[in-house]
Each structure stands twice: as structure tokens, then as C-alpha cells.
Amino acid sequence: MDIYKRIDEIFDELVQIRRDFHMHPELSQYEFRTQRKIREYLNKWGIENYTCAETGVVGIIRGKNKGKTVGIRGDIDALPIHEENDVPYRSLTPGVMHACGHDAHAAIVLGTAKIIKELADSEDSINGNVK
Structure with missing residues (x-):
């Protein structure tokens, strides 16, 4: 897979996702809509996931080959600013x-999860897992 080409292909989708999150900001510990939307995308892309810490989400991408588990994280809370x-x-x-x-x-x-899932499902797959 040409990762740079794939990023270009999903760029507009990611801009729309970002704008949706921007339009619907939620303060820390109240990110229920954001959590739901994240899970909808992960489910749509076939990525195993579960909730944690009330409003958090963990996605799991399992490679076909043995290896370590790598974590990628991002924040989702907004600020009390007009x-x-x-x-x-x-x-x-x-x-x-x-x-x-x-x-x-x-x-x-x-977007990173989407591309890693595609790599994990490919013939070459990935070593280990990504959370």
C-alpha cells in the first residue's frame, strides 16, 4: 500500500470528521457524543473497540504476525471558551x-487507525497490535 496516496484519498473524509467534532465540542468527562461518533467510525471500519473511563474509547487492531502492542492516543475534550x-x-x-x-x-x-486496519488486513499485515 502506498500510505501517502491512501492519506490523500481519505483526506477530505478526515476534514469532515474534524469539522463535525469542531461543531459539537464537549467538555472533559462529558464527551458522550464524541465517544459515540468515534465508535461509529471504528465499527464501520471493522475495528474492535470498547469504552473506558466513562467517555473514552480504545480501538484494537490485531496484526496477523506476532509482535509488540503499540499505543496511539489523542485527546477529545474541548474548552469552556466562546x-x-x-x-x-x-x-x-x-x-x-x-x-x-x-x-x-x-x-x-x-485516520491513522483506518489506514493501519487496512494494512493489518492486507496480505503482508503488521507485526503485533495497535491500540
């Missing part, structure tokens, strides 16, 4: 916004 940006995907939640990039964290980690 958004003043004038963009079509601005926060719809008064007084809450993604001001430090956690919407992008979530989209990037999801």
Missing part, C-alpha cells in the same frame, strides 16, 4: 469550543 471564529463549522455549543486542536487529534487518530 468561539468567535466565523466559519461554517463553528461550535454549535455556546461557551464551548475546540481551541487547542483536540478535534484534529481525534480525526488524525481515526
